[in-house]
Amino acid sequence: xxxxxxxxxxxxxxxxxxxxxxxxxxxxxxxxxxxxxxxxxxxxxxxxxxxxxxxxxxxxxxxxxxxxxxxxxxxxxxxxxxxxxxxxxxxxxxxxxxxxxxxxxxxxxxxxxxxxxxxxxxxxxxxxxxxxxxxxxxxxxxxxxxxxxxxxxxxxxxxxxxxxxxxxxxxxxxxxxxxxxxxxxxxxxxxxxxxxxxxxxxxxxxxxxxxxxxxxxxxxxxxxxxxxxxxxxxxxxxxxxxxxxxxxxxxxxxxxxxxxxxxxxxxxxxxxxxxxxxxxxxxxxxxxxxxxxxxxxxxxxxxxxxxxxxxxxxxxxxxxxxxxxxxxxxxxxxxxxxxxx
Numbered sequence: 001x002x003x004x005x006x007x008x009x010x011x012x013x014x015x016x017x018x019x020x021x022x023x024x025x026x027x028x029x030x031x032x033x034x035x036x037x038x039x040x041x042x043x044x045x046x047x048x049x050x051x052x053x054x055x056x057x058x059x060x061x062x063x064x065x066x067x068x069x070x071x072x073x074x075x076x077x078x079x080x081x082x083x084x085x086x087x088x089x090x091x092x093x094x095x096x097x098x099x100x101x102x103x104x105x106x107x108x109x110x111x112x113x114x115x116x117x118x119x120x121x122x123x124x125x126x127x128x129x130x131x132x133x134x135x136x137x138x139x140x141x142x143x144x145x146x147x148x149x150x151x152x153x154x155x156x157x158x159x160x161x162x163x164x165x166x167x168x169x170x171x172x173x174x175x176x177x178x179x180x181x182x183x184x185x186x187x188x189x190x191x192x193x194x195x196x197x198x199x200x201x202x203x204x205x206x207x208x209x210x211x212x213x214x215x216x217x218x219x220x221x222x223x224x225x226x227x228x229x230x231x232x233x234x235x236x237x238x239x240x241x242x243x244x245x246x247x248x249x250x251x252x253x254x255x256x257x258x259x260x261x262x263x264x265x266x267x268x269x270x271x272x273x274x275x276x277x278x279x280x281x282x283x284x285x286x287x288x289x290x291x292x293x294x295x296x297x298x299x300x301x302x303x304x305x306x307x308x309x310x311x312x313x314x315x316x317x318x319x320x321x322x323x324x325x326x327x328x329x330x331x332x333x334x335x336x337x338x339x340x341x
Contacts, residue, residue, distance in 0.1 A: 126210035165272035
């Protein structure tokens with residue numbers, strides 16, 4: 001067994017080199033690229049004897065417009081008879097000096113990927129934003145494809161940040177306590193664990209990066225330079241879980257305090273939930289600005305941060321304040337009428 005990460009990385013690259021050459025030599029192959037931990041600086045930080053090797057191959061198989069589907073699996077099935085017979089399974093093993101190493105061969109149709117209707121998920125954007133190593137690019141189409149798919153990265157990151165911030169407002173401030181009041185302690189802990197994941201993802205986005213795979217996120221937070229020692233200690237402590245209701249409230253307190261400290265510096269509005277509903281949600285609110293209009297008399301309040309937690313205790317408070325406001329307005333109207341008389 002090798003003892004240094006660099007020697008493991010070098011041996012892995014040597015082991016995969018014949019496969020890369022064989023793929024590049026196939027007439028149907030448009031491009032070949034190395035991804036993830038084996039590439040560049042990531043290799044020095046991540047790659048070890050437990051790592052697999054990610055390779056992507058792009059074929060030049062024509063894709064008729066009528067066969068494009070939003071699910072690439074459906075398009076590939078429709079073109080099965082046109083695909084080369086030599087395509088292997090996604091996952092297989094090759095031999096290296098330190099032992100067998102797994103290879104994951106991601107397989108795509110270049111023409112399908114270049115179609116503007118094809119949208120990459122965040123995980124794929126992250127893989128290609130992290131300095132992939134292009135091994136073969138016959139006509140330069142892969143370089144063009146990467147540029148096109150990452151062109152709107154800032155817009156996508158903004159939208160994702162808004163979504164995460166809206167969730168955090170509920171997953172920290174509202175749902176854990178609500179689930180505890182329902183006697184659903186395990187659900188409260190599940191929500192708090194989700195809140196940790198959401199906060200960590202939000203930190204990467206605030207740094208202008210697509211979050212890495214979940215297995216790397218906590219360990220690489222230090223590369224963002226967004227948390228001081230106290231913040232990182234609080235986050236690590238919030239991950240710890242014993243499963244009791246008392247512990248859920250401890251985790252809630254840690255996350256609430258941590259997020260309150262971090263939120264302004266992350267550019268998150270105070271009422272992120274309302275901001276998401278108005279600016280980003282595809283189905284919640286058609287008008288960005290509303291007046292209430294004819295429906296306003298039916299409302300007892302609108303959701304505001306801190307004041308309205310959407311629970312029964314707050315509902316009583318809103319109703320009381322609404323009744324008080326109604327009395328004040330009624331008294332003011334009576335005074336105006338008396339004055340006119």
